Amino acid sequence: xxxxxxxxxxxxFVEGDCSPDEAAAIQAWIASDPRRGERLDEVRTVxxxxxxxxxxxxxxxxxxxxxxxxxxxxxxxxxx
Amino acid sequence: MLESHFRSQLPMLEHHVTPGTPHSWESAFQAYYxxxxxxxxxxxxxxxxxxDLVQDLFLRLWDSRGPRDAxxxxxxxxxxxxxxxxxxxxxxxxxxxxxxARAACEETPPSDTPEDLCLRGELDDAVxxxxxxxxxxxxxxxxLRRRExxxxxxxxxxxxxxxxxxxxxxxxxTLRLRARLGPYLARPVISEDRxx
Numbered sequence: 001x002x003x004x005x006x007x008x009x010x011x012x013f014v015e016g017d018c019s020p021d022e023a024a025a026i027q028a029w030i031a032s033d034p035r036r037g038e039r040l041d042e043v044r045t046v047x048x049x050x051x052x053x054x055x056x057x058x059x060x061x062x063x064x065x066x067x068x069x070x071x072x073x074x075x076x077x078x079x080x
Numbered sequence: 081m082l083e084s085h086f087r088s089q090l091p092m093l094e095h096h097v098t099p100g101t102p103h104s105w106e107s108a109f110q111a112y113y114x115x116x117x118x119x120x121x122x123x124x125x126x127x128x129x130x131x132d133l134v135q136d137l138f139l140r141l142w143d144s145r146g147p148r149d150a151x152x153x154x155x156x157x158x159x160x161x162x163x164x165x166x167x168x169x170x171x172x173x174x175x176x177x178x179x180x181a182r183a184a185c186e187e188t189p190p191s192d193t194p195e196d197l198c199l200r201g202e203l204d205d206a207v208x209x210x211x212x213x214x215x216x217x218x219x220x221x222x223x224l225r226r227r228e229x230x231x232x233x234x235x236x237x238x239x240x241x242x243x244x245x246x247x248x249x250x251x252x253x254t255l256r257l258r259a260r261l262g263p264y265l266a267r268p269v270i271s272e273d274r275x276x
Binding site: 007008011013014015016017018019020022023024026027028030031032037043045046047049050051053055056057059062063065066069070 | 109110113114117118121122124125126127128129130131134135138139142143173175176178179182203207211222226227229247248250251254257258261264
């Protein structure tokens, strides 16, 4: 399950560019060696220092998805 | 009279939201959606999964909205709820126990204080310097990704290089920055007295 995973795949993992299955494989890969966990922490720290967020989250779309799934009620009183 | 006036204002200052209205839910969503996604991503490693989990949390809060919103639509509550959902998701997907144990240690990131912002300002100069010192192609790739938020594919097109090169240059940049910023990483970003 963890075959073919390389250290540089930690980038995709930190940025969240993995499918849930890929993420699970990388989690198992990290868990099998403490040094990989340390490397993960380092990548995360570099990311934290070089930007305010890990990736671009599309808030507006998420909000629309939520409001749609709960009908009109959610749309009331919101102009943002 | 003046005193009672101030006292009546206090609860409003403590809770930026008015309980039980669509507006309070909206404000909580606008204020915390991104940071909760960031937090849950640390557990799950997939942005797709993180967004779904945070969305489910807000749906649940919407469906059960009411008087308890005053406590539930707050940063501490939302973080605990998001964390529980993330851990439940990992167990449900039968992710290895070692990872779940690691994830369970994720703490709620502290909200920024003026001291944090000041420390970060100092750190920022060192970070900018370290980025400026990267080899040209490495720097170009890193900046397009982190500052301009382009996808790997867009970076490949923009710079006329292969996708594999973009990935390897990104990794190279990360390792170099890590080495270069090592002395700063060793020091806690949060001041000692606050941590203790």
